[in-house]
Amino acid sequence: MGKVVTSASTSLDGFVAFPNDDPGPLFDWYGAGDVEVVNAGDLPPFHLTQTSADYWREWTSRLGCLVVGRHLFDITDGWKGQHPLGVPFVVLTHEAPTDWAHAHTGNAHFVTDGIEAAVAKAQQIAGDKTIGVAAGTVAGQALAAGLVDEVAIDLVPVVLGDGHAYFAGIDPSEVRLGDPTVVIPSARVTHMVFPVQR
Amino acid sequence: MGKVVTSASTSLDGFVAFPNDDPGPLFDWYGAGDVEVVNAGDLPPFHLTQTSADYWREWTSRLGCLVVGRHLFDITDGWKGQHPLGVPFVVLTHEAPTDWAHAHTGNAHFVTDGIEAAVAKAQQIAGDKTIGVAAGTVAGQALAAGLVDEVAIDLVPVVLGDGHAYFAGIDPSEVRLGDPTVVIPSARVTHMVFPVQR
Numbered sequence: 001m002g003k004v005v006t007s008a009s010t011s012l013d014g015f016v017a018f019p020n021d022d023p024g025p026l027f028d029w030y031g032a033g034d035v036e037v038v039n040a041g042d043l044p045p046f047h048l049t050q051t052s053a054d055y056w057r058e059w060t061s062r063l064g065c066l067v068v069g070r071h072l073f074d075i076t077d078g079w080k081g082q083h084p085l086g087v088p089f090v091v092l093t094h095e096a097p098t099d100w101a102h103a104h105t106g107n108a109h110f111v112t113d114g115i116e117a118a119v120a121k122a123q124q125i126a127g128d129k130t131i132g133v134a135a136g137t138v139a140g141q142a143l144a145a146g147l148v149d150e151v152a153i154d155l156v157p158v159v160l161g162d163g164h165a166y167f168a169g170i171d172p173s174e175v176r177l178g179d180p181t182v183v184i185p186s187a188r189v190t191h192m193v194f195p196v197q198r
Numbered sequence: 199m200g201k202v203v204t205s206a207s208t209s210l211d212g213f214v215a216f217p218n219d220d221p222g223p224l225f226d227w228y229g230a231g232d233v234e235v236v237n238a239g240d241l242p243p244f245h246l247t248q249t250s251a252d253y254w255r256e257w258t259s260r261l262g263c264l265v266v267g268r269h270l271f272d273i274t275d276g277w278k279g280q281h282p283l284g285v286p287f288v289v290l291t292h293e294a295p296t297d298w299a300h301a302h303t304g305n306a307h308f309v310t311d312g313i314e315a316a317v318a319k320a321q322q323i324a325g326d327k328t329i330g331v332a333a334g335t336v337a338g339q340a341l342a343a344g345l346v347d348e349v350a351i352d353l354v355p356v357v358l359g360d361g362h363a364y365f366a367g368i369d370p371s372e373v374r375l376g377d378p379t380v381v382i383p384s385a386r387v388t389h390m391v392f393p394v395q396r
Contacts, residue, residue: 012351013212013363013370153210155353157377157392161370165211172211172359179355183383190381192388194355 001123002064006142007152008135008166009189015163016135021075025158029189040086041079051186059152063087064129065122067115069138070094073108081105085132088125092118092138115141140170148196151177155190199321200262202340205350206333206364207387213361214333219273223356227387238284239277249384257350261285262327263320265313267336268292271306279303283330286323290316290336313339338368346394349375353388 008016009026017023033049037056048056063085070093081102083089088107096110097103109125111118119142122131133142142148153166167175182193206214207224215221231247235254246254261283268291279300281287286305294308295301307323309316317340320329331340340346351364365373380391 010210011212012208012373012375014210014357157375159212159365159370159373167357172357175210175357177210177355179385180383180388183381183388185378185381187377190378190390 002062002126002128002130003149004119004123004131004133004142004147005150005152005193006133006135006139006148006166007059007154008139009154009156010135010166011156011158011160011163013159013161014166015160016166018160018163021164024160025188026156026160029154029156029187032187032189039084041082041084043084049187051184052189052191055182055184055186055191060085062130063132064126065090066132066134067092067118067122067138067142068134069136072134072136078102078108081107083107087132090118090122090125092141115145115147119147135166136164137168140165140167143167143196144170144174146198150181151175151194151196152182153192153194155192156188157190200260200324200326200328201347202317202321202329202331202345203348203350203391204331204333204337204340204346204364205257205352206337207352207354208333208364209354209356209358209361211357211359212364213358214364216358216361219362222358223386224354224358227352227354227385230385230387237282239280239282241282247385249382250387250389253380253382253384253389258283260328261330262324263288264330264332265290265316265320265336265340266332267334270332270334276300276306279305281305285330288316288320288323290339313343313345317345333364334362335366338363338365341365341394342368342372344396348379349373349392349394350380351390351392353390354386355388 030046035048035053036045038045066089073091090109176197177194178197180192180194184191228244233246233251234243236243264287271289288307374395375392376395378390382389
């Protein structure tokens with residue numbers, strides 16, 4: 001089975017968005033270079049440095065499926081069924097929507113019986129490819145359940161002060177990370193990957 | 199005048215100590231290697247990796263004076279007048295102690311009229327050497343006052359969940375940092391230095 005990796009752009013104080021869900025300056029690095037990266041969905045292309053583009057392409061080429069929470073699904077309208085990364089996604093929710101306009105794309109899968117089931121479903125879809133887990137409550141639940149292999153942090157040199165934490169709703173002592181296996185400084189971001197210590 | 203640099207071991211969620219002042223796992227890197235580093239005061243030596251020791255010695259060789267807050271002074275008893283880094287220190291306080299047992303060392307200087315005066319006093323002492331500013335309220339005040347040139351973060355792969363923030367008591371939007379000029383992965387720490395954007 002593929003690795004399970006949480007991933008998010010993160011401030012120096014550990015937030016992945018302001019309280020109102022705005023990522024603010026955390027996404028500045030998506031416009032910090034001149035290498036065009038095309039989205040699979042209907043978002044416009046973005047422009048990375050060569051360093052970030054190389055990292056991004058390596059990461060996205062390995063991805064087989066994402067696991068996201070219901071809140072992210074709702075605020076993006078499920079990316080209208082086409083995630084920018086071009087992969088299917090599993091939505092962990094208490095109740096699957098019955099009238100979602102983009103259900104016909106077949107790219108969204110709803111799981112209602114917990115994080116283990118959501119990750120298992122994503123692994124079934126992804127085969128040997130990597131499972132990407134969204135930061136926030138879902139990442140917290142996955143980490144607490146011992147399901148996460150790596151924590152990818154795109155570290156942005158800003159402070160948000162308040163907002164949505166990368167790992168939400170868990171005992172911080174659950175977060176036992178090893179030294180980073182990847183440290184790639186770029187423009188407006190340093191790409192880092194930490195293995196989870198079990 | 200020398201550069202003004204804030205510095206602290208920092209968790210992935212931006213804390214420099216637990217609420218009870220315990221740094222917890224943030225100081226694990228002080229014992230993560232076999233290169234002995236001797237303290238100037240009466241603390242025992244610590245043991246760094248070669249990588250961290252090289253970084254540490256370069257940093258401490260440039261230091262001319264520290265600026266610390268009254269809380270840190272109180273909980274350490276002013277390092278009995280001998281800071282581990284072997285440099286004099288300026289204590290920003292509302293009122294200087296009149297009966298401190300270690301005043302005779304002459305290494306502690308008390309400033310009661312604000313952060314600008316404290317940094318100015320430290321610069322007078324340090325000459326061309328670097329001023330180190332402790333994280334927390336003092337770092338926040340210095341940054342908000344436009345006095346800080348660089349933010350040094352010894353980034354530790356742990357999450358504290360709560361505690362003393364690196365920059366305390368200021369509007370986070372005051373923290374405008376450039377891309378890191380130093381990124382040195384080591385054991386239980388990644389040494390990073392961010393220039394302040396003015």
